[in-house]
Amino acid sequence: MDFAFDARTEEMRAKLLAFMDEYVYPAEPVAEEQRAALASPWDTPAVVEELKAEARRQGLWNLFLPDTEYGAGLTNLQYAPLAEITGRSPHLAPTATNCAAPDTGNMEVLAQFGDEAQKKQWLEPLLAGEIRSAFAMTEPEVASSDATNITTLIERDGDEYVITGRKWYISGAMSPDCQIFIVMGKTDPDGADIRRQQSMVLVPRDTPGVTVRRAMRVFGYEDHSHGGHAEVVFDRVRVPVTNLIGEEGGGFAIAQARLGPGRIHHCMRLIGMAERAIELMCRRAISRTAFGKPLAQQGVVQNWIADARVTVEQLRLLVLKTAWLMDTVGNRGAHTEIQAIKIATPRAVVDILDRAIQLHGAGGVSQDFPLAEVYAAARTLMLADGPDEVHQRSLARRELKKYL
The missing domain is CATH 2.40.110.10 (Butyryl-CoA Dehydrogenase, subunit A, domain 2)
Incomplete structure (x- = not known):
């Protein structure tokens, strides 16, 4: 088995990582400051538009759409590690690259089911990031x-x-x-x-x-x-x-077609959230001392960090397998794996974020670190695109059917 990313994925990863370091992470506090000064809290900070312009200039735009007519033409397997990277700054990077929900799913619906007039009126300005x-x-x-x-x-x-x-x-x-x-x-x-x-x-x-x-x-x-x-x-x-x-009566089928890619996109970004949490945990553990020694030397903290690393590696492999199956046998053929990652990933990432918050003490629940807000987003994904229990029910039925 070959676990290496292909040449295009490596090229895009390098560009996106550099974009995150040079533009996105420095923009996080700037966006918060600008938002506080806006007439409406729902207006877009100027720095977000600057990020969008730079991402588009660098070709880091509409990465989620596999159709070369509308998007970057990446497969799910190629897009997965890129979505993970944007998940490290979930409130800025997806928007900056025009890869933020719910627009992604809506663009997929219009690209797949919309007529030419609908595409002209709504898909084109969405693809351009204008609306x-x-x-x-x-x-x-x-x-x-x-x-x-x-x-x-x-x-x-x-x-x-x-x-x-x-x-x-x-x-x-x-x-x-x-x-x-x-x-x-x-x-x-x-x-x-x-x-x-x-x-x-x-x-x-x-x-x-x-x-x-x-x-x-x-x-x-x-x-x-x-x-x-x-x-x-x-x-x-x-x-x-x-x-x-589409057609009358086709709404349920369109919803399922929309939610399949959406579920894996969420899981990809969740892994990025977990990676950011692990980084913050390690930096905090090294920089803080309690009871006469650094937190990094406390056994319980070491266990949290080790368990988090093992969990992320497991989740990433399952998500990449699911992306590969979606590319090779389609969403229907990858149905079990899509449900599996939708069940496993939010739960595990919520647990990692919870440990990271604990390690940061009062700071973990404050606005000075991104952990509390990211935790809220991750916990919500146990409900979004179908609650865990619905996916468990369906997955169990599929497993039991083999023996009936």
Whole structure:
């Protein structure tokens, strides 16, 4: 077995690592200072636009899209180590390289299922980083872990669809740059096939009846750099039927196609978060003394660091295997492995971050280190793109089926 990265991956890794060292890490405190001075906390700090311009100049742009017509043309296996690197600065680097959720998934949907007019109007400015977008699926009134529960209605009225419903934790919706929603709702609520009841439509943010009601916090954080997470109300919102993505009844299938790559992208970045945590743990352990000797010489601290290193190496191999399978046998053929990494990675990284916070004492939960905010993001990923328990249920059924 050959575990080496190919030549293009090594070239891109070197460029991205240099970009992180020279531009991204120094920009982290600058972004915080600039954000504090903005008229709205949802406005974009100037340094973020500077990072985007530099990333685009260096060719570190749209790395996630395998289609050479729209993106960098990288395979999942080539993109995986790059996403890991951006995960070391999860609130800056993905946005700087135009590889941030939910825009990545929305661009994939438009590239794969959108018609030419939809691509021209929405995909092209998203690819250029000129606008942002949101994916409106989760609802507060139902258990959205089962997507068939969705109650938002998309009703045909002549040449228009009328959309009525309430969504929440709609990522990116607080950003003033968010100009388009991909909304999932039911066009056939009484249909016999519960997986053919749903459809997806494009809803411009400025459409009458669309109300971004409030920002939803995550462990007290509003996630400004990500564009926030919002509660959004659609009150008899009218859009032309040409705003339908794909076909009526195709929403569930499109959602699954969208979430597959999204899950592995999250896991790749989570490994980068864990690597940043290990680095901070080691630096802290060497620089601090307790009970007469450096923390680095305390047995419990050594155990934490060793366990973290073993865990990250295990996770990386599983993620890379999954990326390779997605490239070679497709998302369906890699279904078990995609679920496995979605279960294993957030849990393990949350544990590593928890140890890193503990090692930093009061500093670990403060704003002076990135650990608390990154912990909130990692813990949320045990819910995002389907909670762990849903994936466990599906994975167990697949394993049991072999013996039935």
